Each structure stands twice: as structure tokens, then as C-alpha cells.
Amino acid sequence: MCWLSCCTGSIDPEEEILLRQKKAKNFNVAVVGDTGCGKTNLIYRFTRGKLPEKDTPSVLDTDEVEIIRKRDKIKLYIHDTSGDEGDARVRNLAYQNSDVIIICFSIDSEESRQNVVANWRTDIRHLCRDTPFLLVGTKRDTRGERGTKVVSKKDGAKTAKTIGAICYLEFSAFEGTRSNRQSKVIFGRAIQACLDNLDDALDDRGCCCC
Template sequence: MQNVKSVLVGDTSVGKSCLISYFTNEVLHYFDCTIPTVSDSYTGTLMMDGNTFCLEIGDTSGMEDFDRLRPESYPKTDVFLLCYSIERRASFENIESKWNPEIKHYCPDTPILLVACKTDLRSTSSHEDLITTNEGQALANKLRLSFCETSALTKAGLKECFEAAVKCTVDNQKALKRKAEKNERKMKKAGRKCSIM
């Protein structure tokens, strides 16, 4: 079984805790999901391509009070899930202005998956300024991130989201291995060119 450490990051109350609770089968009432998180960790398993993955899922607080503490949960993260709520445009705008730069600063080589949360509101809300799928995909393309949409309420996209996170991790590990092998070949080749006189 391969372990994958994922950390959810984004503004407060965008749906990070609910996303985790429904995936890990933790029973949380809807209102419990709005309780501010400092930093919690959950585990869940996922079968994919005949392999079992154990996901350690870190839930971080988006509150400014925790800006200095939050990065302490970042080391050794395999993939970040950068979350926004489709009903809160500020949470969407903060992806580019705050969250992506923060992650890139602390973990520049770690893959990031952009996650739209609360997509069930598109069919139930009278809110006119909901963030569209096209807007989310455009931002993901601009920032060179993978993208998925989820609803913890209807469970739509949850499994696919965590499968995408695992795929990002596996692909990144393969790319890092290829890069290391290429560098090793270069070093060996450069070593043969040296001559001692």
C-alpha cells in the first residue's frame, strides 16, 4: 500500500472539512463542517488501477490568525488540494493572490489540484454570481494546475477528486524519478570527461 499525504488549503468555510468528512466516512453534521479548523488529519483508503492507496488528508484553517502556523503542515506533502467555494468569489480570487503563491513558496515542486466545492449550489441556489466550470478550468489552466469539481452534499466528484490527487502524486513521483535519473546520467557522463594530469 502506498501512502499519499494530501493537504487541503483555501479560505475558511469553503467546504474543505466537509469534503474530507464525506470521503473518509467521518460523520459530521453540516453545521460541524463550519467549525474553524486549526489543523486536523484524517485517513482514508482508495483503490485505483489495482493498487491501494492510504490517503493522509490534512485539513488546514484558512483564517488569517493561522497564517504563521498553517505552513507547518506542508512538509512532506505529496499533493495539495487548493479549494474554493463556487458561491464565494473572494475565495476564488484568493486562489491566485494568496493560496497558490503560499504553496509555491513553501513547496515549489509539489503538485496542486484546484478543487471547486459546493457545486450542488448551481442547481439549488438563486445566487447569481456563482463561479462557473469554465472560470475554474480557465484559472487552473492559467496557474498550470489540475482541476476538479465536487459537492460534499451530493457526493458528486468526491471519489474522482481524490483519484485525481493520487494521480497527480504518482505522475509527479515518476517525473522526479526521471529527472533524477537524467541528472545521474549527466554526472556520470561529465565524470568520464575529466582527466587528471
């Protein structure tokens, strides 16, 4: 499939931007959620295959990573955001520049799940309503702990459906290589969401392949 030109000949500037992004495959991924829910651990497992040495709160840290997917080189700019209310202005920049958003919540906290609907989905609706997003339940390893009340997979999936997420996935940062594989699945879905969204945008503008 060729995306370098449209069958109609001329293209407007917005179409040209979409086509250029389709060819370059450079995407911005914003990872959002409550402070301490495990956003940084997820990113580290994907980008470095390990956990961070220090538990340092992020304000807006960016990781750049290149991967090969189906023979295509894809570059991701992954933005690790703060969950603190006082950092909303910086976080909003990540929202507005994102191609896909990963919303995280801790499955061992009902409040964290409720904040998905009350805070994070509301932010997306106001700032980037057309951006696709995933819902990820972190700290999956707590599900087996005695005396710990956790959000069930069913309730996590129901929340994802309620807010319009493209999927619901779960993640544990403390399962070694399995955690690394889980992180790849999550970011793989994020990449596919970016590609699908670009295709839809081009289709909506009546752009066809040559």
C-alpha cells in the first residue's frame, strides 16, 4: 500500500501531515494515571527490560525507542506523566501532542479505578477527544495476596467499555521476563491504535492509495 500520494492528485496541508506521519511512523504515547500506580514501571519494562533503580516521581519524562514491527521501523516517544493535580499544566501538553494514551490504574485500589472515570477520561474528553486510548490495570500481582481487595478483571473490562477504551489489559511489573512480554503486548496495542487512527483519518478525508 502506497501512502505517498492520493489518487485525486492534489492534497491539502492536513492530509500531507497525515501522509507524512503514516510514512514516518513516529508516534507520541502519553501514559497517565494516579501517582504511584505503576506507570514508570510499565515504561521501564518496555524500554529497558527492567525496573527503575530509584522510585522517583515523574513530572514529564520522555523515552524515545525504536522498534521493528512487520518490517517497519516505528519510533515511539513515550511520555511518563505525573498524576499530581499540581502538574496538570505540564500533563496537558502530553495529552495534546499524543497519538495514543495509556490510562493506568492500580487494581488494588478502588479509588484508583474510580479516578479513571472521574479524572483521566474527563481530561481526554476535554483535551484530545479524538485520540484513542487503552486502559491498563497495574499491580496484577496483588490479586493473589491474602487480605487484599482488588478490582476484578470483569470490572476492569467493564470500566474500559464505559469510558470507550479500545481494550483492557493488565500488567505486573514484578514477574521478570513475563512482565517484559506483557509490556510489549500493551505498547503493541498502542501502536496498532495509532496506525488504525491514521487510516481512519485518511479515509475520512477521502484519501486513497495509489
